Amino acid sequence: MAVHMLIAGFGGQGVLFAGKIVAYTGMIEEKQVSWLPSYGPEMRGGTANCSVCIDEKPIGCPIVLEPQTLIVMNRPSYDKFVDAVAPGGIMIYDSTLIDAECSRTDITVAAVPATKMANDNGLHGLSNIIMLGQTLKQTQFCSLDVLKEAMKKCIPPRKQHLLEPNLKALQLGYEYSC
Amino acid sequence: MASFHKTKGLTDAIFHYCPGCTHGIVHRLVAESMEELGILGKTVGIAPVGCAVMAYDYFNCDMIEAPHGRAPAVATGAKRANPDNIVFTYQGDGDLAAIGTAETVHAATRGENITIIFINNAIYGMTGGQMAPTTLPGQITQTTPYGRDVTRAGYPIRMCEMLSTLDGVAYAERVTVTDVPNVRNAKKAIKKAFQTQIDKKGFSIVEVLSSCPTNWGLEPVEALKWLKENMIPYYPLGCYQDRTEKGVF
């Protein structure tokens, strides 16, 4: 399936990294892929987001303006992008950090207390991966195996000790029932 | 006794310099040094913008003509491309100490293994005698018609003194060519500068106090006298840095 995903949150939440993993799943499946970060002064602690497109055909505009899938990890990004989600699309948000009632009825909304789950399970800083696990469950944009393989590719050799907690976070997010 | 002959380091092109200008002498000293050190075949010279712009026609080695002030950057590129080549720049005071100050200072502080021959004649020659960064206080030029007023135009720059504070400089000496002993001394300095580069010791610069009879409005002999009496007191001759034994790194 084609992926048209926007991942948004604070700088430091691993928004770009999560996007990179998604992009790698497309690489593994030998599809066309683009990954585009927002860049600029806001990189330093402000909001950050990245657009990921995966498709069979060449990717035109790499900026995801109307995401089929929105992963949102802080309130400013929620406010900014909630109305942009394409009708019939899905929004997965971190309900630990975002206290909101979504009024949209034309999209699927999944609330995941990802930050709390990460903290409760000793997986600090891996709420992004928990979110990604739930996204996979909701959208099945690739197989769990492919996502795990992509994750392995994204973790550099000198940080291999981080692979296990990342895989754990993925599983946790995948198994969570909203 | 050895007879006088023209150095192989110069081509047969006839200098375009004005009568009494000391560029000719310095050209010969540079050319002789290259010949005597046996480096003519591997030297790349960088010509400036200014009176010496056509130096590429005179030196009998490969030559590049650089944009105004950029000779040390061009030399850096040349040296990094082929570190076994010997690379020198030949620049005037406007080129080196005004528009090209940044390039000069940074090539020096990088310890770039190049040689700079710096002609300081306290004036812009080619454009017809305007104030240079090295024009003396009170000196009359086309753009300081009442004499250089330091309250408006600021003070002259002493490049050797300034550059000698930088760790990348292996050798910095100021010489002149007003008479035979000074010419001999200048030759010695120029040769030492090239030797510094051959030995890969770091950045070397020789500043040569030179005359510009045409734009100073003086006869050649008077010009040399003026140089001795006015320039040398402001720009004392001598060696300002010598790290040629150990090198800069």
Added chain:
Amino acid sequence: MGQKFLMKGNEAIAEAAIRNGCIHFFGYPITPQTEVSAYMSKVLPKIGGTFLQAESEIAAINMVLGASSCGVRAMTSSSSPGISLKSEGVSYIAGSDLPCVILNVMRGGPGLGGIQPSQSDYWQATKALGHGDFQLLVFAPATVQEIVNLMGTAFDLAEKYRMPALILADGMLGQMMEPVEFPEKKTELPARPWATTGTKEKRKPNIINSLYLKPDELERTVVERFERYDVIKENEVRVEEYLTEDAEYIVVAYGATARVVRSAVESARAQGIKAGLIRPITLWPFPEKTIANAAKRVKSMLTVEMSMGQMVEDVRLAVNGMCGVSFFGRTGGIVPTPAEVLHEICKLAGGAE
């Protein structure tokens, strides 16, 4: 070709340059192209090359001048304000008939402008990147893979015609990641008998120079250079056409903007509007013939740019009145959206408004 890497445009540029035998890089930091320098600084010292962070953009381009004179492949990269500073050196490089590659990852201007993607340096790149009568080869990639492919072409053609080549990218291409494959490493480079590598006292000195004080001599060298430009115009134009065969409305766009347009053209087709895209890959030489031929058969054309309308002038010159040419652009770092472009296409087709 072989393994695929997921790589940022800026890093792919650097790797492609190195694989094409360019191991001498001189640069100065500026957003959004700093990854090029960072990549070069990591790799080049390990393979016997030069990475030098210059004191200024001016110094960097002149280091390229010096290195290129001495017969090696050299490049520099920057973004819009920095390219302005380099223009002096670029003019001297062109006037000295030296090859080199310059990268401009364009950002919004004028002045300090912004740091988001832009295409407002089209005029500078194609008309006047410095004083005097001269041109650069100008390449406008639209994907990370195309950046990689064009890098080799840029070096090869710069050397073939002895002139500077410019890769005109934008912040979006520089920052985005896409899968890329790299060509095999180039080890043998063409001979450069003109280079200043030392006479070995076996030949006459080589002189790299752009000064000709006699007007007839200067005119002759410029005219000779323009004769070379004519050969380039004849042989080196690169352009992509997408769905133009039966198109009634053609959009002309380059670089990242062309990707936005591609999406819009597909949407227009889905609505039954026969839209197509002409994407110049070389901005100089400009694909005049392709555009002129298309102008004969379409109802009208639209040019879309991230500027107030610069390339549109060249499109109109090529069209030469054969059909209407309208313009749509966003500037200041704003990327036009596919919806905006679709709206413009619909207007042409007499639909929306």
